[in-house]
Amino acid sequence: MKGNKRGKMLLACMVTITVLAGCSSGKSADTGGGGAKEATEAKINATGYPIVNESITVSAFAGKFFANADWNNIRLWTDYEKKTNIHVKWDTVQTDTLKEKRNLLLAGNDYPEMFYASAFSRTDLLKYGKQGAFIPLNDLIDKYAPNFKAVMEKYPIIAKGITMPDGNIYGLPTIYDPEFKSVLYGTPWVKQEWLDKLGLKQPETLDDLYNMLKAFKENDPNGNGQKDEIAWGAVGTDGLLSYLRGSFGLNNHGTANINVDTDPTTGKVRFVPTDPHYKELLQFVNKLYKDGLLEQDIVSVKSTEVDSKGMQGLLGVSDSVDPVAIYNQKGYVGLPVLKGPHGDQSFNAYGSPLGNIGMFVLTDKAKHPEAMIRWMDYFYSDEGIKLFFMGWKDETYKEDANGNVDYTDEIKNNPNGLNLDQAIGQYLIWPGGYYPGFVKQQFFKGAEGLPTSVENAKKAEPYVLPQDQVWPAFNFTQDEQSELTTIKTDIDSYVMEMKDKFITGNESFDNWDKYVDALQKMGVDRYVAIYQSAAERYVKP
Template identity: 75%
Template sequence: MKVSKMGSILLTCVLSVSMVSACSSSNGNGDNSGSGTAKGNEPSNTEKKAEEAAGLNPSGFPIVNDKITVKGFAAKLFANADWNNLKLWQEYEKATNIHMEWDTTQKDSLKEKRNILLAGGEYPEVFYASAFSRSDLFKYGKQGVFLPLNDLIDKYAPHFKALMAKYPIIGKGIKMPDGNIYGLPTLYDPEFKSVFYNTPWVKKEWLDKLGLAEPQNLDDFYNMLKAFKEKDPNGNGKQDEIAWGAVGTTGLLGYLKGSFGLNNHGNSNAYVDTDPKTGKLRFVATDPGYKELLQYVNKLYKDGLLEKDIVSVKSEEIDAKGTGGLLAVIDNVDPVAIYNQQGYVGLPVLKGPHGDQMYTYIGSPLGNIGMFVLTDKAKNQEAMIRWMDYFYSDEGIKLFFMGWKDETYKEQADGTIDYTDEIKKNPDGLSLDQAISQYLVWPGGYYPGFVKQQFFKGAEGLPTSVENAKKSEALTLKQDQIWPAFNFTSEEQTELTTLATDIQTYVDEMRDKFIVGDASFDKWDEYAATLNKMGLDRYIQIYQAALDRFTTE
């Protein structure tokens, strides 16, 4: 039903505790939640008149005085969650006076559906949780299909603007080469250590049974895996234990790269870093340290210490072994969350053959930067930036991830919160993700917003994960050492797409061949020469140009 301005304010004030303090009259006296203009960026008289004509309140709730309808497109995880009848959006509509008319698709069909909408010109006002690539953001931004958000952020997104000020890497990472911002990102709180770095997990009971200490270097690591394979730590008289269980070799190499001095600016640009000897940009996969790394992992494979089908095994096969308690070391999130297996602890950061000891398999606070996009069809741009900005505030984050007190979460006397038993131990047998998706939209990881440890109760927020992060923190890259994924001009991206497809595909194919012995290390020079013929010099030049823009921003 249509709600008057006063009615909207009253409705807002009976929402959950997470939104109550957002209540304020439309004069903007509310101190934070839903606020619109940042101090020092007050709108001009012309802008004020435009806001008044549009019924827009520059701060507080409701965002607009008269209800508006906005068409949005989004990806979702579960098919049975109807976003048009989801409590999160229904309650937020009461607070904001903005009715979202959702067209959703499952994640598996996102790219196809998204591209069809854009190609046919039948796209919505808002793309939400649509995970546009950096190249698509720039492409459609230059075409005028996606709107630049710089001024809107400056005037109507104080929470996001404050995060940009606090963490400069955000602004540097989301600005395209033309200086415009075309999308709002998923952000991860740099203080939420366990969401960034989570070394593999080892079964402590088996270490203790075999009298093994946690490994400190590569020899220790080898000997530990060998003992798990040969000494029957589960005591069933069979050699059925898998020393290292994982899908693919990426996680193992990621764990070990820092022990060989590689990826010294993190994993967001996984194929390049800085050569510590020259200070120049380096292609990681031709460095002598990378060859040493592959030779070490090849030794692990030859001696049967890795999942025998590691380059081709399906996730369901590893999951079955994990659930059955057969994996000594697990390259994933905490096994208690995914396999219901207790008693695993994080592995230490290992010292390498030349004294390197750093965990570098870590990304920047920036997740996907194309999670919220306004198109040229958006009729209420200012209102929608305010709508989104709320979910970068503490109150919005709490609502987004936790929902409503005494309905989806309980609050303890010490102020800590957790989901209710109906969510955690659902009587209908639903998993936590399935149960909370009857109310909220975050499961599946596709959303714009700010992930904070206080309000995130997924696997990375478990106490064991937090402890694991603390264990490796001193030997992990610091945030100011980490590069975000770089942005490229249209011309660079066009050229790089072809180069990167060929080069990176070849690198990944040869990586696995070297590891399993299908390619001899005697062919290393031939491998490097092939990369040079593919245009590796030009590939590096393009990355250097992007790095130069990043460092001079």
């Protein structure tokens, strides 16, 4: 789900109902191969169930995870077919071959009526939308998707984030409920028992963090007489950097566009990885690394190695989800948001509430697009969300008098030795995180929904960016995307490469100006200019 943690979350047209009514460049009313026909013409029911009175079959392609049973027989879809009268004939592939298979289908003009859980990029949505293979969904949403339309109206960032610069919506997203704080943000976890044993308070400043980690490394808090503690355990440095960005005044619009934010001095888009404060951030993390306070193979360590140490209780700090969920280690609490060297104290590792926006796509081969938008819209309603994540009362979940739900013992403690994902994956398809829909705290039972995770988020909340300051990942015009593609990959890769070299000391900070000069030669000014245009479209009323 991190994806994020995700993972948070105006264009040329006012993106609310105006967009749904079709304020694009003359094309949003042209809904491709099916259009938003009148319900009587399509022989569907505009409200209620079944969606169609006479059964229809729809071809669909989807990415899935190994935990899921055969989608053509899995109960979620067979029961939903009885409710809707829509039979979906599923062609599924594992996610590791998803991109290759879906691209082959499109290249060979052998694609289905619907792509589901296929994770199309923004670039592909616009590309195939412009070509006519993907139909605009604007009018269909307006007429047949009241649940999704209500979400767009309540949270403008959703509408803005899924609408292309041409004014059209070509895909429906995974949405993480903006009210579900612990799935959207949460600080790393520290082992409270070690703090207590060493007589330490939770850190408030960068110096406090350094001293705490140093004490974890040197003072044997697990009491076994060995210096086997890992002060900060993680796979890669991104989690640590994300935690500290706000303490250095960086990423003041969140991390959905990780390398850009607004320069507080000029009010223009700033390239974060060349800012002096970013250099200071890397220098601080380099100090932690040099003094042995981080996992020493942090830039290359395998997750299995960190997991092994975590399950042994050797991690002082973990930047993943609550260690009780992944390492069976209790007693971790959220780290405070730290005050930085210039007085900044903000938690900016806040992505967009939008996950992938290309998780549900209708193609120009769709015979009944109005029926299928209704089919999908159900899973943006509370009833549909509950079915999607929890299944069936007294079979896969129990519900108390207050409406609280939890999986049955057969799911949580499966008699056949299946873990939770495998057990629920025999009935439902959400394990693995690939799906369009709406993730709500009430019905999501992953690690981010644990009471400890909720408390961690509450602790960070006073320092989290206001929602109206958070940018979604930007959408670009075809011309912008074409130009950006030629420079972005190289620039982003170089930034990632040099980040780890500076942190590990394989590159001296004496060469910082050479690093900045190299980015200039790679076209970073044009990179920033394109993002500036996208930012201006986003804030335009």
